[in-house]
Amino acid sequence: MKTRIKICGLTREADVDAAVAAGADAIGFVFYPSSPRYVTPQRAAELAKRIPPFVDIVGLFVNAAPEVVQATCGALPINVLQFHGDEDAAYCRQFARPYLRAARVRPGLDLVEFGRSFPEARGLLLDAFVEGYGGGGHVFDWTLIPPALPAFLVLSGGLTAGNVGEAIRRVRPVAVDVSSGVEMSKGIKDHSKIAAFVAAVRKADESI
Ligand SMILES: O=C(O)c1ccccc1N[C@@H]1O[C@H](COP(=O)(O)O)[C@@H](O)[C@H]1O
Numbered sequence: 001m002k003t004r005i006k007i008c009g010l011t012r013e014a015d016v017d018a019a020v021a022a023g024a025d026a027i028g029f030v031f032y033p034s035s036p037r038y039v040t041p042q043r044a045a046e047l048a049k050r051i052p053p054f055v056d057i058v059g060l061f062v063n064a065a066p067e068v069v070q071a072t073c074g075a076l077p078i079n080v081l082q083f084h085g086d087e088d089a090a091y092c093r094q095f096a097r098p099y100l101r102a103a104r105v106r107p108g109l110d111l112v113e114f115g116r117s118f119p120e121a122r123g124l125l126l127d128a129f130v131e132g133y134g135g136g137g138h139v140f141d142w143t144l145i146p147p148a149l150p151a152f153l154v155l156s157g158g159l160t161a162g163n164v165g166e167a168i169r170r171v172r173p174v175a176v177d178v179s180s181g182v183e184m185s186k187g188i189k190d191h192s193k194i195a196a197f198v199a200a201v202r203k204a205d206e207s208i
Pocket residue numbers: 008009028030032035036037060062084125127132133134135136137138156157158159177178179180181
């Protein structure tokens with residue numbers, strides 16, 4: 001099956017165009033003010049106008065006030081919410097929209113139990129445990145992923161064109177999510193890295 005690709009943390013028109021042209025399945029906007037990739041809802045709405053139908057728009061939040069999530073959903077057509085903080089299931093479900101729940105993987109975290117506690121989640125996004133909640137470009141130990149999870153698995157954390165093929169062959173996620181690995185600096189994407197990342201995913205898809 002084709003591995004879906006999400007490119008996250010876009011802040012510039014040219015980067016959105018490059019991700020779409022390369023064949024990204026989803027574009028992520030970071031609505032976490034502490035992130036160097038933060039965009040205001042108004043800025044994201046401008047950028048989103050360049051995203052064609054059937055490429056999903058993902059809105060990433062970290063412990064945001066519900067009113068902020070609601071207002072952001074009113075500003076642009078977000079298809080999927082991504083909760084990357086300490087949000088519980090009641091918080092996540094209140095928006096009545098598809099959502100990904102991020103788990104920051106570390107030894108001792110029971111991912112099966114974690115997944116079960118978000119029964120409505122569209123997918124479980126696995127990321128490295130880093131300070132600042134995410135987007136740190138760190139790979140975690142993929143052997144910590146149990147063989148069966150109670151939700152679709154989206155793999156992230158330090159993925160690059162150089163390691164995403166191995167990640168797909170070993171972990172078999174339904175989707176991969178990348179930010180740091182396709183950047184020249186935080187929030188500024190490198191178009192050749194985006195193209196190389198997408199090509200590496202497609203090459204891996206052919207080999208499994
Ligand atoms: O991108 C950010 O700045 C960010 C901030 C807070 C939480 C998550 C964030 N990004 C997400 O982190 C993972 C891993 O990204 P990376 O490729 O290792 O840089 C990914 O899901 C991003 O969407």
